[in-house]
Amino acid sequence: MHEIEQLNKISQRIADATKLSMEYAEVFQVAKYDYGEFYKYHYDFGRKDRNGYRSLNRVATVLIYLSNVSKGGATIFPASKTIIRPEIRSAVFWLNLHENGDGDKRSLHAGCPVLEGTKWISTKWLHEEGQEFLRPCNLVQPPVWKISHVEEKLNI
Numbered sequence: 001m002h003e004i005e006q007l008n009k010i011s012q013r014i015a016d017a018t019k020l021s022m023e024y025a026e027v028f029q030v031a032k033y034d035y036g037e038f039y040k041y042h043y044d045f046g047r048k049d050r051n052g053y054r055s056l057n058r059v060a061t062v063l064i065y066l067s068n069v070s071k072g073g074a075t076i077f078p079a080s081k082t083i084i085r086p087e088i089r090s091a092v093f094w095l096n097l098h099e100n101g102d103g104d105k106r107s108l109h110a111g112c113p114v115l116e117g118t119k120w121i122s123t124k125w126l127h128e129e130g131q132e133f134l135r136p137c138n139l140v141q142p143p144v145w146k147i148s149h150v151e152e153k154l155n156i
């Protein structure tokens with residue numbers, strides 16, 4: 001299968017799992033962490049500019065683990081006390097914005113230092129645009145949850 005077709009297939013699976021539109025999503029980004037490398041605490045959402053406008057804001061993140069990591073390298077969300085350990089072909093999905101478009105501070109996260117092995121990830125950021133009628137409106141919305149068994153569904 002051609003590479004583009006494979007990526008489109010994964011995008012479609014993300015759309016099916018998240019029930020969100022991929023129309024304005026960014027291209028898949030790939031990152032590699034070697035021994036001791038990490039990603040410090042941050043938010044994935046954008047900040048407002050001087051005029052109070054946000055552009056290209058990332059409503060949600062899908063993080064696919066492309067490798068196992070023998071030690072370290074977990075993705076952590078202190079607000080929800082969630083630790084996701086990399087498992088090859090598994091994915092984690094979370095929302096970065098409240099329904100009114102403001103950044104959700106509970107989405108603060110970090111990639112812990114890799115202590116042994118190499119960590120490969122692919123990140124897909126979904127944008128606010130296109131979600132207007134799709135984003136579920138739940139009163140109680142967990143800030144982060146693991147998409148179970150994505151590893152079986154994603155053929156990457």
Ligand SMILES: O=C(O)CCC(=O)C(=O)O
Pocket residue numbers: 039044063073074075076109110111112121123
């Ligand atoms: O490497 C991780 O576990 C986190 C990566 C991340 O937060 C990002 O790419 O925005």
Ligand SMILES: [Fe+2]
Pocket residue numbers: 042043044109
């Ligand atoms: Fe991030």
